[in-house]
Amino acid sequence: MVRRVKKVQIGFDVDGVLYPWHERVYDYMTRNYGFRGTLGQLFVDLNNPRRYDPGFIKQIVEKKEFYRGEPYKLVVSFLEELAKDYELHYITARPLQTSVATKAWFKEHKFPYLENVVVVEDSKSKEILERRIAYYIEDRVKHALELKDLTNIILVRKPWNEKIQDQFPCMNSILELGNYLK
Numbered sequence: 001m002v003r004r005v006k007k008v009q010i011g012f013d014v015d016g017v018l019y020p021w022h023e024r025v026y027d028y029m030t031r032n033y034g035f036r037g038t039l040g041q042l043f044v045d046l047n048n049p050r051r052y053d054p055g056f057i058k059q060i061v062e063k064k065e066f067y068r069g070e071p072y073k074l075v076v077s078f079l080e081e082l083a084k085d086y087e088l089h090y091i092t093a094r095p096l097q098t099s100v101a102t103k104a105w106f107k108e109h110k111f112p113y114l115e116n117v118v119v120v121e122d123s124k125s126k127e128i129l130e131r132r133i134a135y136y137i138e139d140r141v142k143h144a145l146e147l148k149d150l151t152n153i154i155l156v157r158k159p160w161n162e163k164i165q166d167q168f169p170c171m172n173s174i175l176e177l178g179n180y181l182k
């Protein structure tokens, strides 16, 4: 009898983990709005309603051109290797109207496990539980804190998550992930 052993499930956030969305927004803001601070400062400011109007943020977040660039370097070949031993899932909290573009992007860049790309409106909890995600790679404070009792969070170190870096294993990029999986 052939027994199939189910692979361990690993989940990935997309923006800031696989894809430099923040850097795209940063380029746009420096070019079009004369923003002069650091990347970290920009995202602190963008989360401050006294600096930027929520309507403006919404416009940024929904801008389709920010979702069209290249993934971070070496990410796809790294995930191809990882996919030999693990099942991969991509769970992103992007505006739902980016769903089609998001799935097309994964396909275009030939990520493994294309059937496991999911766009959620806000909370990722339901997907993490249903998909039995053992490890989840995240950069955003809100999601890391919400999911920390449901899975093993591994944080990608960013200026916007400095405050919680002492609570989680942290890496500079997913290329270091091998060191964090048991």
Ligand SMILES: [Mg+2]
Pocket: 013, 014, 015, 016, 017, 138, 139, 140
């Ligand atoms: Mg993110």
